[in-house]
Amino acid sequence: MTDTVVVDARMLAYPMTGIGRYALELLTQLVGDGEQEWVLLSSAPVPAGVRDRLRGNVGWVEGDGQGRAEYWTQRASRRELQRRPGAAYLGLANSLPFLGPRAARYWLVVYDLSFVAIPYLTDRQDLVKGYLVTLPAILKADRLLAISPSIEAQLHRWFPWTRRRTAALPPGGTKLVTRPEPLPFERRSGFLMVGAHRRKNGGLLLDAYAALAPETRARHPLFVIARSIPEMIGRRARALGVERNLRLCPDASDAELERLYGECLALVYPSVYEGLGLPVAEALLAGLPAIVPGESPMTRFLGGGGIVVWPLRVPALAAAMERLATDARAWRACSVAARDAGRAIGWEQVGEAARRALGLE
Template sequence: MTRLLVECTYVFQHPKVNSGIQRVVRNVINQLPETVDGVQCIPVAMFKGKLYRVLKLGPLDNPFFNGLMAFGGRLERLAHRYHQLHQRLDQRCTSQWTRRALYVAYRLTAVAGFSVPLRLIDQLNRYHLPKRCSPLQHQPGDQLVLLDSSWHADFFPLAEQLKRDGVGIVSVIYDLIPLTHPQFYDTRLVQIFNEWFDWISKIADGYVTISTTVRDQVREELHRRVGPAKADTLWFDYFHLGSELDLSEASAAVEPRLTRLFATSEPVFLMVSTIEPRKNHGYLLDAFELAWAAGSKARLCIAGRIGWKCDALLARVREHPELNQRLFMFNDLSDTSLEHAYSHASALVFPSYVEGFGLPLVEAMQRGLPAMGSDIPVFREIGGEFMAYFDLAAPQSLVDLVTHMENTGTFPAARTVSEWRWLGWREASAQLVKRVLRNLKKAPVAVERQHADCP
C-alpha cells in the first residue's frame, strides 16, 4: 500500500454547494492530514476518464468565474425542479397524445434553457482546471476512498480500471435511506441509488459509514446482496462527523429578518435541514399548532433549502396564519446566519423519520444548544442522555417537552448539554484515515465507547 486517494469529485466540480454530504466532504478534505503512519493522503477528483490530484477544492479568486459557477449551480437546481414538475404533470396526464406533446415541450425547454448553458459553463470550467488540479498517476497498492456522493458520478469505468490495476476501493456510505425508505424519494433517484449500491457491492473491498447504526445496516445489506461468504471477506467500520461551520465569517452580516426574530424574549425552537419528506416538518407543525392552541408563546424557526416532494408542506407554511408571527422559514441562510441561529435559539428540534447521522444535532449541541429529536437509534448514538426524545406517533410528546422547557426554564434531558463533548472536523478527518488504515493493516480493533460523551 502506498497512498490513500480520497475522492471529492462532486464537491470539486460544485464548490458552492453547501448541504449535507457536500459539507462533510469539504470539511474532511480541507482537514485531511498529509500523512498518517507514513501513508500519504491525497485528495483526488475523477472526470473525463482521468484521475487528478486536487490542489484547490474551493473556487478560484475570480469573481466573474465564481459568479458563473454559482449561476451554474442555481441553474442545475432549477433544471432538477423543472424535471420534477414534468414528472408530476406526466403522471397526471391520461391522454397519450397529451403526454407526448408535454414531453416534446419539456425537451425543447430543457435543452435550450438548461442543457446548452450548462454545457457552455462546463467548457469554461475546463480552462480553469489546471489552476485547481493536476493529473495524477495511480500506483498498485493505492487505496481509493470514495468519499463523495458517487451515485451521481460518471467515473465508474475509471474506478473499475483502477481496481484492475491493483488499486483498492473503499466506499464511504452516509446512509441507505433510498433503499430502506424509498417512499421519501423520487423513483428515479431510488433506482440510481440501488444501481450504485449494486456496483459498489461488487467493487469495494471495505466500507466506512458515519455511524455504527449505518455500519450495521450496510453489513446486513451486503450479506443479503452478495451472500455471507463474500460479505465476510469484506470489512466494515465507521467514523463520526465534526461540527464546525467552516464557511461562517465573523465580519459577514446576519440575515436582518433572522436578527429581528431573536430580538424578543419568547423562546425560539430551531429546525435545520433540507425541506423534504423524511425530515418530517409536518409533524413539527402539528406539534406546534397544538402548543399554540394551548397558549404557548414559543416560536418555530425552520431553516433549510427547498428539496423535493415538499410542495404541500411549503404551501402549508406560506399560508399559515402564524407565518412571521410565531412561525418563520428561511431557505437560504449563510453559515454566518446559521451560526447566529444556533447561538440564540432555545433548543433544536429534529423530528426526522430516519437519518444516517444527524449533523445539525452535533452542530447545535457543540455550541451549547440543547436538542430534541425523534427517538431513533442513530440519535441515541449521537445524543445519548444529553438529548430529549419524542415519539413520532404522538405530536403531543413534543408539545410536552416544549411546554416543560417554556414553563420551567430547564431542558428535559437526563444530562446537561454543557457536559457533552464531540470531535471537530480535524479529528473527524484523522479518524476516517486511521480507521481505513487499521482495517487495511488488519490491526486489532479495541473495544470503543460509541456515544456522545466520548469523541
C-alpha cells in the same frame, strides 16, 4: 502505505450543507500535512474558499459543470487511476468507477441507505441512483466507511458480506457558535428546524407547533432552514393558522446558522431516517438542546442534551417543545448536558478513525 489517493470530490462544488459539509471536513482531516498525493476530481468548479481549506500535496481536476456529473466523474476517475498504478480511490459521492483498474483499491464513504430503508420517502432520482450507482459501489468497495454505527448496522443487516470491510466513524460536527457561554434561557427565542426533505417530517413538526399554547408560539417562532423549501411547508402552515409564526430561511449562510444555533431555544429534529444527524451534533456543540426521535442515530450521542420522543406522535412532540419553552430549569440542564456531549464530537476524531481504517497513518 498508499502514496496516491484519487478522490471523487464533486460534492465540494455545491453549498456546504449535509454530505457536502461532511465531505469537506473529512477531506480536510485526511489531507492534512501527510505525505500522500491527493488528486481531487470535481465535475464542476470548486469555490476558491473551499479549495483553500485543503492544503498539502493536492492536485485538482475540474470540469465545467455543464455535463452529467456522474458520467464526467466515471471517465475522469478511470483516466486518473490508469495514470497512477497502485493508487487508491476514495468515493465521497456514493459512487465508485465501474471500469477502474483492478489493481486499485476502492474506498467508499456511506452516508445513508435511504434507498433501501425508506424507498417510499426517497426522491425518484435518488432511488434510481441508489440501485444503479450506490449499490454497485458498495459491492465493489474494498473498504466501507460508515458515518455512524447505525449505518454500519444497516450495512451488516442488508449486505452481510460487508462485515469485514466496514468501519464505523465517530460523530463529527462543526462548532459554529464561538461565544464562550451559551445565551441564557431568558434571552432565547424560537424553535429551529433544519432540512425540508420529506423524511425530515416537517408536516409532523408543523402539526406539533400548531398544538403549542398561543403564548408559546408568540414568543418562539419556528425557523426553517434548508437548501430549498418546498411549497408544502407554507401551505401546511397556512392551513394550521401558524404562517405568521413561520420564518423561512432558504440556503442560509454559515453566519445565519451560527446566529440561529446561538439564539434559538431548541433544535427540533423529528426526522424519520438519518445516517448521522449532523444538525443535532452541531446543536450540541453550540449548547443548544435538541428534540430527536427514539431509535435514531442521534440518540447514541445526545446524552442528556435534549429530549428523546418515542413513539413519534404530535402530542408527545408538542409536549417536549412546550416543556423546553416553559421549564427554565429543564432547559438549563439540557444545555449543560449538550455541551458535555459535544466534547465527544469533532472532526479530529473522525479523521483519526478514517486514517486508521484506511491504513493512512
